[in-house]
Amino acid sequence: MRHVLMILSMALLLVRGTAVLAQSDSEIKQNFENRHAELLKAAEAATTTEQIKKVQADIDAFEKEFESHKAFLDKALYPDDFTKSLENLRSRVSYTAKQTEAVETQSARATQLEGQVKTLTEQVDKLTSENSSILEQLHALEADRVKDKKQIEQLRGLVAKLQKNIADRDNMIFNLADSLFLQFDKPTMTPADERQKMVAFEKNNILSSVKRAISDNMTFLQSTALSGEDVVRLKEEQRKFAGHWKGVGPKLAQIYLPVKEKERQMPQIDSMIAEWGRKADRVFWKALNDEFTQHNLLVQPFTNGESFYQNVTRYIDNQTNNVDNQKDDARYAAYSTFADTVWEKRIDPVWLPLLKREGMITENQAGDIKAKMDIWKSKVKSSNYLIYIIILGVVVIAAMIIFSRMNRGRKTPVPASAP
Amino acid sequence: MKQLLMLTAAIGLFGCSSVTLQPADFSWPVESILKADGNGMVSENRFAVAFSINELVKKEFKDNEQATGAGATVRVIRDRQGYYFMTAPKFKNVYVFKPGEGELKLHRTIEIGETEMADPKFNQRDTFIELLNNSSSVRLTKDGILEGDKK
Secondary structure: OHHHHHHHHHHHHHHHHHHHHOOOHHHHHHHHHHHHHHHHHHHHHOOOHHHHHHHHHHHHHHHHHHHHHHHHHHHHOOOOOHHHHHHHHHHHHHHHHHHHHHHHHHHHHHHHHHHHHHHHHHHHHHHHHHHHHHHHHHHHHHHOOOOOHHHHHHHHHHHHHHHHHHHHHHHHHHHHHHHHHHHOOOOOOOHHHHHHHHHHHHHOOHHHHHHHHHHHHHHHHOOOOOOHHHHHHHHHHHHHHHHHHHHHHHHHHHHOOOOHHHHOHHHHHHHHHHHHHHHHHHHHHHHHHHHHHOOOOOOOOOOOHHHHHHHHHHHHHHHHHOHHHOOHHHHHHHHHHHHHHHHHHHHHHHHHHHHHHOOOOOHHHHHHHHHHHHHHHHHHHHHHHHHHHHHHHHHHHHHHHHHHHHHHHHHOOOOOOOO | OHHHHHHHHHHHHHHHOOOOOOOOOOOOOEOEEEEOOOOOEEEEOOOOEEEEOHHHHHHHOOOOOOOOOOOOEEEEEEOOOOOEEEEOOOOOEEEEEEEEOOEEEEEEEEEOOOOOOOOEEEEEOOOOEEEEEOOEEEEEEOOEEOOOOOO
16 A cells, blocks of 8 residues: 555656646747847857857857757747757857957057057157258258368268158158058047047147158258259159158048148148149259259250250250361360260269159150260261371371381491491 | 530539648647737737737636737647637636638637636647646647546
């Protein structure tokens, strides 16, 4: 009897246990959907590699937990089945992982750029201060009208250093601006980001550095110690700077849009660059004119590529046509000064490359000048040939006279000597 | 002539005979918990079905003349044969409906107990519908509670 009771109570417990364990399918589905939603949210919200790893582990555990209900969930879930639901989760995690990786890379790059910006800012400041000091020394030496060789060498040294420093500083300013733009290169910019960007540009004195650079360049152009090579380089520097500004200026204007006072500086800088360009042009053409006048070559002054071509060719034509009216030594000297001293040594190697590169004169025009010089040369040489023939004739006649006298001397009888 | 008439009749009879597609499985894998709108209409989007539960609520709460389906929540599941099983918390019965032309016709009312069910839930099973209520479960078919589960 006791055994029967025990068996009965055990059976009751078993039945009761089964009843308690009975679970609603809709609850399983609901649990799955809730957990899926939570994991999806976690996958979307993850911002670090650690968080992503945790979500991935949670998804694995989630899959294991519901694997026994797979057959039911495949039918009950709609529109995605069990497998597809997990795939969706994993693909979302993978997307977040890629995004996080990109953000972490971007963050590392931002840190690197921040360091770069700091270094560049320091270098720009250092060069700006050094340039001011060199400009002062340059002006002082120019005011003294230095004559002795040592001081002239010192002056040349200062000019060369200043020129290099200015070019380096100009480059650094734009590198700095580029680095700052990169630092804030985000797919979406909030108003706070925009503000931060502006503050960064302001903190690194971009606008004032640009203005200072233009001003220093213009001051440097006033130096009287500039060689033709210096002038060519300064003109190239102006072109390069203007090109950089063309790229950077509109972006800076966009950044400073909310600050009217700063925004107004943009057209000011445009005007400064234009003024610098005009000044560089004036210095350039004056220095090129000087190449001829320094050697007393009376080429008509020119102020642009076309008038340079016209006046130089006119000068060559005049000289060519005038060869016959010049004294022998003068005609050759005129040609030699123009061609050998000025054109071959100065214009061709120093000025022509820039003139051609900047489209101030064409290849055809340069070729035309060379062709006219060849004509001039041939005329000068043909006159010289005549002189050579005359000289040769005189030499031949003189040689004949000397030879005949020597022969006559040999025919005179030699007195016989006594034995 | 007689033979011709017989042949025609045979062809006619063959053409008119009904076509049956089987087997067919109408079962929903899981119950749907449907909340009625202000007019007592519930709709199940996945299975594209909608109906009014007003008469169901009235029948369950026949003592309460004010009873209406508006805003009520019902649990619905369909068995393999296509019968709809419906119940809800505070119901004492499970109602079995058979689909008709633009209507669901009550096939059977299955009384589960004398007391209201607190939290009834349906599960789809191979040959029956399982009804869970708190810790107890009973097996249902369109015709009632399966033998052995009856109290």
